Amino acid sequence: MSLRLYNTLSRKPEELQPVHKGMVNFYTCGPTVYNFAHIGNLRSYIFADILYRTLKLNGYKVRWVMNITDVDDKTIRQAIAKYGEKAGLKELRKFTDLYTRGFMKDLDALNISRKEIKFVKVSDSIPEIKKFIKKLIKLGYAYKANDGVYFNIAKYQKDFGDYGELVGKGFLKGKKVGARVKVDEYEKENLSDFALWKARDKEDGNIFWKDKELGDGRPGWHIECSAINYGAFKGTTDIHTGGVDLIFPHHVNEIAQSQPLYRPFTKIWCHPEHLMVEGEKMSKSKGNLFTLTDLREKGFDPLALRYLMLGAGYKTKLNFTWESLTGAQKRLSDLWNKYSAVKKSKSAREDMDPLLGALNDNLDAPQALALLGKNVALLKELGLSPKKLPSLRNETESNIPAEIAELLSQREAARRNKQFMQADTLRDRIFELGYVIEDGADGPSLKHR
Ligand code: AMP
Ligand code: ZN
Numbered sequence: 388m389s390l391r392l393y394n395t396l397s398r399k400p401e402e403l404q405p406v407h408k409g410m411v412n413f414y415t416c417g418p419t420v421y422n423f424a425h426i427g428n429l430r431s432y433i434f435a436d437i438l439y440r441t442l443k444l445n446g447y448k449v450r451w452v453m454n455i456t457d458v459d460d461k462t463i464r465q466a467i468a469k470y471g472e473k474a475g476l477k478e479l480r481k482f483t484d485l486y487t488r489g490f491m492k493d494l495d496a497l498n499i500s501r502k503e504i505k506f507v508k509v510s511d512s513i514p515e516i517k518k519f520i521k522k523l524i525k526l527g528y529a530y531k532a533n534d535g536v537y538f539n540i541a542k543y544q545k546d547f548g549d550y551g552e553l554v555g556k557g558f559l560k561g562k563k564v565g566a567r568v569k570v571d572e573y574e575k576e577n578l579s580d581f582a583l584w585k586a587r588d589k590e591d592g593n594i595f596w597k598d599k600e601l602g603d604g605r606p607g608w609h610i611e612c613s614a615i616n617y618g619a620f621k622g623t624t625d626i627h628t629g630g631v632d633l634i635f636p637h638h639v640n641e642i643a644q645s646q647p648l649y650r651p652f653t654k655i656w657c658h659p660e661h662l663m664v665e666g667e668k669m670s671k672s673k674g675n676l677f678t679l680t681d682l683r684e685k686g687f688d689p690l691a692l693r694y695l696m697l698g699a700g701y702k703t704k705l706n707f708t709w710e711s712l713t714g715a716q717k718r719l720s721d722l723w724n725k726y727s728a729v730k731k732s733k734s735a736r737e738d739m740d741p742l743l744g745a746l747n748d749n750l751d752a753p754q755a756l757a758l759l760g761k762n763v764a765l766l767k768e769l770g771l772s773p774k775k776l777p778s779l780r781n782e783t784e785s786n787i788p789a790e791i792a793e794l795l796s797q798r799e800a801a802r803r804n805k806q807f808m809q810a811d812t813l814r815d816r817i818f819e820l821g822y823v824i825e826d827g828a829d830g831p832s833l834k835h836r
Contacts, residue, residue: 388740388743388744388747389403389445390402390445390746390747391747391749392657392749393657393749394655395656395658396552396553396653396655400749401655403625404654405447405625406623406654409446409447410447410448410449410450411447411448411449411450412450412452412619412620412623412624412625413438413442413451413452413624413625413628414451414616414619414620414624414626414627415431415432415435415452415628415629416454416612416628416629416633416637416638417453417506418456418486418490419456419459419462420455420457420462420483420487420490421464421465421482421486422465423486423489423490423493423678423680425670425671426662426677426679426692426707427630427661427662427668427669427670428630429493429497429679429692430630430661430662430696430705431629431630432494432497432499433497433499433692433696434659434696435499435628435659436497436498436499436500436770437701437752437769437770438626438628438750439451439500439503440768440769440770441743441746441747441750444742444743444768450505451503451505452504452505452506452507452616452620453507454506454507454611454612454615455487455506455507455508455509456509456608457479457480457483457510458510458594458605458611459509459571459608460571460608462479462482462483463479463594463605465482466479466482466483466594467590467591467594469482470482471592473592473593474592475593475594476510476594478594479594480510493678493679493689496679497679497689497690497693497770498690498770498771498772499770505619507615507618509611509615512611512614512615513596513606515614515615516606516610516611516614517584517601519610519613519614519644520536520584520601520610521600521601523583523644523647524536524600526648527542528542528543528643528647529583531602532567533586534567534585535569535582535583535585535607536582536583536584537581537582537583538580538643538644539580540564540578540580540581541564543643543647544559547646547647549642553634553635553638553656554575554634554639558639562575563578564579564580565579565580566579567580568582569582569585571607571608571609572608572636575636581609581636581640583606583609583610583644584598584601584602584604584607584610585605585606586602587602587603587605609636609637609644610644612641613641613644613645613652616645616652616653617648622649623651623653623654624652624654625653625655626653626654626655626656627641627655627657628657628659629658630658630659630660630661631658631660632661633658634658659701659702660701660702660703660705661705662696662704662707663704663705663707665706666706669707679692682712687712687713687716688716688803690771690773690774691712691716691719692712692715693771694715694716694718694719694771695711695712695714697752697755698715698752698753698756700750700751700752700753701750701752716803719771720799720803720804721800722766722771723766723773723799723800724797724800725763727796728793729763729764735762735765735767735768737762738762738764738765739768742755742758742765742768755769756769759771787833788820790820791817791822791833794813794816794817794820795824795833798810798814798817798824798831801813817833821835821836822836823835823836
């Protein structure tokens, strides 16, 4: 069986053929840690996790690398807002560490295989970034200006002719490239030579690195991913992921910066679609966002979000509503009920082929979810198994009659669905049968009366 993925660059599904036999170099653009991740951001990492699991199910070794953007316009601006204009690298680190830790917790809550990811912080990669920029200067693709070092799009286009092809063929046709743009984010209409190294300025407080050749300053946003990919893989990346908003300018610029050193920079580009709210992209700037904390406060399990997102398929925009999340939670808790009942009796192995068939078809997660009706053991493969099944802490499982265990899991499901009256009725029934439920911090337990 082979894995086919839709490649944004070629605009068609392609069979994965890794550069190194049996091993996949996999890169995911990570979060900008100036705030807690919203559930739109998390959609792109749930997608990356399903891709990782699919690669593993296909028997590949995977080197999965993710950057943490802890140096950029936004992190610096916010750190200075919090710690004042004298804020330096220490304050920036303190500011971003809080959100980095929050991000790791979010990944854990969503069963994203965090332990398999090699995280690389930008603030730890400054020497590699500087070296990369100096190489580009030497090769003639970057030049110094009074406010930093910029990438020369015209020179790249003259030599390679493919600037912006990730957006579309002939991207530059009829476009005028402006002189320079220092900010990290800009629209296609304001296309200009972009900053690789930003000379220190007042707005950066004391957040800068020294360098004789480049001058005091700090990296622009795009260069980090070129330098980190190169540092991690020393050559072509097999699969590179990030939300569709990263196609331009971020990924277009990553390609341009890297290809003077080696080609291709990346073989397959995968871009999951956005999570929307009432027709608009969920985003920090629009303020229409929810975090996992918001979900928990409303009584939802983060895994219900994972279920909801997998059910949509990654190439379609998904409109977030509380009703859809409620539906997802209900379906998932029904599956968890069955899961605790059949946990030991059926293994996922029997239905691996159809699962792999679905996932290998451009990660058809909705199709994979449909298989759960027949075999709930597949929950585990999809990262949807519950963190805690109703635990029977004070009794060994064999001591608990099957009937009681089943009633306990029904009560758990009722509680998750906020059917509290039904939950109480079930508790009373369990009591009549000789057991008391104790709700502890790590789940319910049963005791003989
Ligand atoms: P950021 O922290 O802004 O750098 O974004 C982290 C990841 O979230 C990137 O891959 C973005 O493309 C992705 N992203 C941002 N907003 C959304 C959204 N509404 N839906 C899905 N992915 C998003
Ligand atoms: Zn990136």
